[in-house]
Amino acid sequence: MTKNSPWKVLDPDLETALDAYEFPLEALAAGTIPAIVLRSAISEEACQQLVRRLIDDELLFDPGQPMPERFSDLAIPEGYYREGRNSVPKQAWQSQEETGRIRIDIGSSLGYRGSDKEAFLAHSNETHELFGELFADGVDPVRLMYENLQLLCRDKQVVTAHEPDGRRYGPAIIRAHYGGYTYPPHFDSVRLREKREDYAVHQFDHQFAGVLVLQNTQLGDTTAQCVLHRCLWDEAVDPHLRNGTFHDYAAENQIENTDVILNAGDLYFFNTRSIHEVPGVSGKLPRIVLATFIGFSKDRDEIFVWS
Numbered sequence: 001m002t003k004n005s006p007w008k009v010l011d012p013d014l015e016t017a018l019d020a021y022e023f024p025l026e027a028l029a030a031g032t033i034p035a036i037v038l039r040s041a042i043s044e045e046a047c048q049q050l051v052r053r054l055i056d057d058e059l060l061f062d063p064g065q066p067m068p069e070r071f072s073d074l075a076i077p078e079g080y081y082r083e084g085r086n087s088v089p090k091q092a093w094q095s096q097e098e099t100g101r102i103r104i105d106i107g108s109s110l111g112y113r114g115s116d117k118e119a120f121l122a123h124s125n126e127t128h129e130l131f132g133e134l135f136a137d138g139v140d141p142v143r144l145m146y147e148n149l150q151l152l153c154r155d156k157q158v159v160t161a162h163e164p165d166g167r168r169y170g171p172a173i174i175r176a177h178y179g180g181y182t183y184p185p186h187f188d189s190v191r192l193r194e195k196r197e198d199y200a201v202h203q204f205d206h207q208f209a210g211v212l213v214l215q216n217t218q219l220g221d222t223t224a225q226c227v228l229h230r231c232l233w234d235e236a237v238d239p240h241l242r243n244g245t246f247h248d249y250a251a252e253n254q255i256e257n258t259d260v261i262l263n264a265g266d267l268y269f270f271n272t273r274s275i276h277e278v279p280g281v282s283g284k285l286p287r288i289v290l291a292t293f294i295g296f297s298k299d300r301d302e303i304f305v306w307s
């Protein structure tokens, strides 16, 4: 596939994706398409009900009220990740007090907790219990994510990521981004970035994200949206991600990009090796998503999903 061939999101539904490609996930792996979008995977009402439930259960806080004290310990700073077993944060970050940009996670993040494997797997176990209760009646967004992925991948089996002894990772994670929380240009890879050699997910050739928007944030006419760049991570781009000069590099090298414009209820899948970003928008409501990572190898029958 040459650089000049069109790079277009597969939109708006499963049928479109499966008509365009027999195996749409292989097109994602190759970088031939930027993303697969499934519109209205769940209704806006169901999204609102879910968000209301999370606030009622005190798993999130109402942005119209002052932040309860206990959330300041749970808040995750912008730009945070750890590498391998190293528990020292790799990147410096501005404190959330300075920026007012706070992220609250409901679930178990391998990126955040994976440096201590036992603690991560124990935390993941608790997440399975919590999600079991949360989604026992009503819409189960995790099941919906897995079902859609299963239809997209046809003959492979979608399962929650697990270690050879059967211990499971967190099935998905809910992330609420308050105050214009921003993801600067980055890529995600347990293999190439975090180097988590001691985890089973390290063995997959490709990593995707599956993200379901539960609530967006809006300021004037602007909503927070993911921008995907037509650039798979490599050594040449790496210094630009670290130094914050990716936009200059992209302009110099005429790297195209595409916004993926989503509303509450829309679901999208993309290759996390593609450089991507979500510029924050400091609207009244936090942007809330249900997010997963997906491990894919052409020659493996199973697809692993985790968070």
Ligand SMILES: O=C(O)CCC(=O)C(=O)O
Residues within 6 Å of the ligand: 183, 188, 211, 226, 276, 277, 278, 289, 291
């Ligand atoms: O929230 C999104 O749409 C994508 C976020 C992202 O890039 C990440 O969690 O690594």
Ligand SMILES: [Fe+2]
Residues within 6 Å of the ligand: 183, 186, 187, 188, 272, 276
């Ligand atoms: Fe990402």
